[in-house]
Amino acid sequence: MLPAVVKLCCAISYPHARSMAGLKRTAMAAIGQEIAHMKKGGHIFLPDWASQLKWPGNVNHGALRMKDERTSRPVGLREEEVAYLKQGQEALQKALEIVQDQAGWKRETSQENGDVIYSKVLPGAQKVFRLEAVLDASPEELYDHLFVKVEEMNQWNPNIKQIKVLKHVGRDTMVTHEVSAETAGNLIGQRDFLSVRHSYKHESCIYLAGGATQLESFQPQKGFVRAEDGPTCIIIQADGVSSDRSRFTWLLNMDLKGWIPKSIVNQALPRAQTEFTWHLRRHLAEQSQSRRAQSRRNVLATRL
Numbered sequence: 001m002l003p004a005v006v007k008l009c010c011a012i013s014y015p016h017a018r019s020m021a022g023l024k025r026t027a028m029a030a031i032g033q034e035i036a037h038m039k040k041g042g043h044i045f046l047p048d049w050a051s052q053l054k055w056p057g058n059v060n061h062g063a064l065r066m067k068d069e070r071t072s073r074p075v076g077l078r079e080e081e082v083a084y085l086k087q088g089q090e091a092l093q094k095a096l097e098i099v100q101d102q103a104g105w106k107r108e109t110s111q112e113n114g115d116v117i118y119s120k121v122l123p124g125a126q127k128v129f130r131l132e133a134v135l136d137a138s139p140e141e142l143y144d145h146l147f148v149k150v151e152e153m154n155q156w157n158p159n160i161k162q163i164k165v166l167k168h169v170g171r172d173t174m175v176t177h178e179v180s181a182e183t184a185g186n187l188i189g190q191r192d193f194l195s196v197r198h199s200y201k202h203e204s205c206i207y208l209a210g211g212a213t214q215l216e217s218f219q220p221q222k223g224f225v226r227a228e229d230g231p232t233c234i235i236i237q238a239d240g241v242s243s244d245r246s247r248f249t250w251l252l253n254m255d256l257k258g259w260i261p262k263s264i265v266n267q268a269l270p271r272a273q274t275e276f277t278w279h280l281r282r283h284l285a286e287q288s289q290s291r292r293a294q295s296r297r298n299v300l301a302t303r304l
């Protein structure tokens, strides 16, 4: 299929390509070479430039423009896998653009523990929420709970009924299916989501991005309204003061679909963020408690 499409494109562009001169011609030749490389052995080998995303000019995460040492290496990926990787990278880029555009954010709630939720209405009337919190865990630990052990999330978060990884693409990208739990009063029925999730580590920052996707073998299921999550991201930054603390920024950008009054959705979403963070904190506290108990047991065992 791909070779046929490439041939067709070449045929269509041939008259234009012939009349090109100078740099344009050189660029055409380079693209042609890359396509030839990509076809090798039925696998698509990502060229170096594939990981170079187009970042907006004045972002403070501009360092992301540098190469990601894990994806810049040519990796043997199938065509479909490359598509998921690209979707994940694009979700990250779009989500960061939303987070970093400082205009128009309104404070929704601020809590005694310092957590703040801001909201903003995007062009097209979609309202997004941004939670800022400081958590008692290192970035690696949060990455472990929120990305590596994503399938265990429903064990500590009752708002998530079920979560399954349907596909892994390398270490940093996956396709997940989530089912939300019933909400209090059941004003909003259960939703299911099919998302591509992508993680990106850069220096002391970890990014977890997500966006709605499709999988042919996984059509919307009867009885569920398929909602759309993303482009969304969580940014985890090491806290300057302590290595066991992280700054947590979470952009919730969710289209719940179905016929629910806007006012209800706009209350449910920041509440879901607050609850999620509450359960995450409780889980982290339990984890560090059981770690401490284990190390006490280890000390005792070595003394005996």
Ligand SMILES: CC(C)CCC[C@@H](C)[C@H]1CC[C@H]2[C@@H]3CC=C4C[C@@H](O)CC[C@]4(C)[C@H]3CC[C@]12C
Pocket (backbone or CB within 6 Å): 146, 147, 150, 159, 160, 163, 178, 179, 180, 181, 183, 188, 189, 191, 193, 197, 208, 210, 229, 234, 256, 268, 269, 272, 273, 276
């Ligand atoms: C308002 C009601 C109907 C929906 C509430 C459920 C929401 C809060 C749940 C459903 C699915 C959940 C997501 C499932 C998977 C991930 C990937 C992980 O790496 C970070 C958290 C994240 C992004 C979850 C955030 C919370 C989430 C969006």
